Each structure stands twice: as C-alpha cells, then as structure tokens.
Amino acid sequence: MTPAAAKRPRSTQAERSARSRSALLEAAARGLSRHGYANLVLEDVARDAGYTRGALYHQFKGKEDLALAVLEWVDETWWSEVGALAEGQPSAAAGLRALARGHAVYCRRDIAGAMMTLRIEFSGKDHPVGRTIDGNVKILLKYCAQLIEAGRTEGSIPPGPPAIEAASAWLGAMEGVVMALAGRAPHDEELVARATAGVLGLDGSLAQQQE
Amino acid sequence: MTPAAAKRPRSTQAERSARSRSALLEAAARGLSRHGYANLVLEDVARDAGYTRGALYHQFKGKEDLALAVLEWVDETWWSEVGALAEGQPSAAAGLRALARGHAVYCRRDIAGAMMTLRIEFSGKDHPVGRTIDGNVKILLKYCAQLIEAGRTEGSIPPGPPAIEAASAWLGAMEGVVMALAGRAPHDEELVARATAGVLGLDGSLAQQQE
C-alpha cells in the first residue's frame, strides 16, 4: 500500500536503481583509487558493491562510461564540498588556504585517488576519459589561477612565477601531499597548508591557522 | 684483428647486448611514464627501441623483470645524480634544498613519471614490483627524515609535524609539482624549491636561491 496517495507513491523501483548505481559508483571510485583504470576489473567492482557484472552493464554502458560517471560525480562533490569554501573569504590568499585544507579533508575518503590515477593514465591522451579529465582540470586551474592573480593584485599574495604555472604546481603539490599522507589526520591538513604557503609564497609563519 | 692483444679484445658482442639492453630500458621507462604498467604493451616497447619482443624476452625474463630493472636503474641514477647533491652542504636545510632542485632537474627527462605510475599501481600491493618500490621509497624516506631531524636539532629547520610525515609530504609534494609542470623549465625548479620551503617551514623569503 502506498502511504502517500500523491503522484509519486515513493517508487521503490527507482530507489532500488539509484541505490545500485550509487553503490557501483562508490566501488568504482575506490577501485580506481587503488588499482587505476587499466587494472580495474569490473567483476571486482561489481562484487565490491554487492552485485555482478550484469548489474553494472545494466547501469552503465561499459567501463569507459563508468569512469566518466565517476569523474562527473567527483567533480560535483568537490565543487560543492571544497570549492564552496573559497567563497566569502576575506582575501584570495585566505580562499586558497581554505581550499587547501578543504581538499585535504575531502581526500580523506578513499575516493581521493580516483582523479589522480585517471589523470596520470589519461591526461593528454586522445581518449574520452582523458578529454573529460583535462577539461575538468583546466577549469579548476583557471579558477585557481584567477584567485592567485587576484591575490597578487590585492596584495595578499606576493609575486612569483606566472599564475598558471603556480596554480598548476600548487594543485600538483596538494595532490602529492594528500596522496603521500593518505588521509593521516591531522598532519595531512597541516602539511597541505604548508605546501600551499610555500608554493604561493604566503607567510610561512607557523601561526596562520588553527581554524 | 683484435687491436689490443690483452685479455679483453674489446668484445663487440657484449657491447651490442648492452646497447640493446639500454635502449630497451629507456623505452620501457618512457612507456611506463606515459602508459603505466598495465597499459604498457611490450611489443610497443620493443618497437620503440628498434627491436622486437624477441629481443626483449632475451634480455629480460618478462614484463615484471623489465619493470624491476627500470626501477633499479632509476634508483641508481637518482642517488648518483640527485642524492649526491646533499653531501657536503653547509646545513641540512641546504641539503634538502639542493635535493629539491636536483630532483626537479632530474625529472625533466621523460623517465620521471615511471616511478610515479609504478608507485600508484603497485604501492602497498603484495607484488614484487610493489615491494621493491616500497623498499626504495622507504629508504629514501628514512634518509630525508634523518636530514629533517638533523636540521631541526641544528636549528636550520624549524619544528613541525613528525619528521617522517614531513618527509613523506615533502616527497609527495615534489612528485606532484614536477608531474604537474612536466619539466617546464625554469619554473619547475623554482616551484619545487618553494614547495620544499613551505613543507619544511624554511624561510619563504624570495631571496634564498639562485644557486
């Protein structure tokens, strides 16, 4: 019996599908983090999510489609959970610092490495996944570069290498640090912040944080 | 006629073999950088070096053995070309700075990514390549952590997170930066130095280098 007699009687079929899809996506992200794309075997992904390859092929067109879905999902969650932190900060430097700490926290989940591995495997390649990831990174880079330039003109960030190179290096450094520390709180946050300060030339004094 | 009548008449056979081996190793490193281990197809490696798979299987026991040889080769060249820079520096901080810059220069070759991809694919896995790479990284980490601790006791490096975490983060940051900049001189060197200063808490003043 459908509790609320309205138009949508809380359809269980759609819910079921959505749950499966989420579980598969999460398992795929974990698998990508750990094994990369090439070593990712779909049967393991499906089993990890509690299904078989049949379910996976019902939800996604194939391996590539699955990877693209993961990318899209990561991109969305990153901007809503991390990117949003930069908004409403007093200065561009503060915004970048917030991004750094937020990124470290965000990457404590095991989905963190998915972007990294996909980027390493596909960046610069003429492949749908490569193009997507390069597109996402490009947008992110542009955003960060703008923040850096804004900070330099307003004076909260000292001069240095071209903003795009600096942004590129900064993102790379963050990825490297969170990867190396693999979510070992609380030092991951602290050290990402330090790396940020170093790359951008912010004051390296030890008393800038403790949010 | 053998020019020098001594014991070793300048054997051409050994030379030939060594040349082939070097060419294959270099091609393998390039291939690993670009495609990773799983996507590395040995026929391409061999062709890239000017041979066929037959030659490769004559020189190496197989794919795994090839990867291990690359690892060994990278490890040796790194310590002789980069690691040596830390020796004879006035302070531990100076040594670490030298390592950073040296690493950036070292990574301008396309062999740079080989370690990275192998690490991502195998680190922490129960696999010969994984064990080897983890072993190499562990030694490197220990070395860097010792430098950091030495610097802290002698006063050239301010206090901070535990030395091992700091060393881990530092290496990760360097990898990330050189990866992101992909040898775009001269900013790679500058930005690796900045990241180093940030993570280790060295003076972020802009006038520390120009070696």
Added chain:
DNA sequence: GAGCATACATACATGTATGTAGGTTTCCAG
C-alpha cells in the same frame, strides 16, 4: 672458415577481461 654461442625474429598457445545475449527474479499496474 668450421663449429658454436649469443642476439634477435617469428609463430603459436594460454589466460584473462570486456562486451553481449538469453534467462530469472523483483516490482508495479490494472
């Protein structure tokens, strides 16, 4: 230069992972 070993090439067998097709269960509608 005959005999032999090493370096290298070609051809085949095996394993494995993807993708597809055909069946089975679960859920909702009338």
Added chain:
DNA sequence: CTGGAAACCTACATACATGTATGTATGCTC
C-alpha cells in the same frame, strides 16, 4: 493475481597481451 517491464544474473563470444617455442642471423673461438 496476472501481465509486463524493469533490475539483475549466468553463459558465451571476442579481443588482446603475455609468455613460450622454434627458427634465423650475427659474431666469437679455434
């Protein structure tokens, strides 16, 4: 409660890369 369409599973076909086995050429030794 019965028809039907989903979500899902099992079985099969295909592709591809590794590894091995066999063949050829080049260089060394006597």
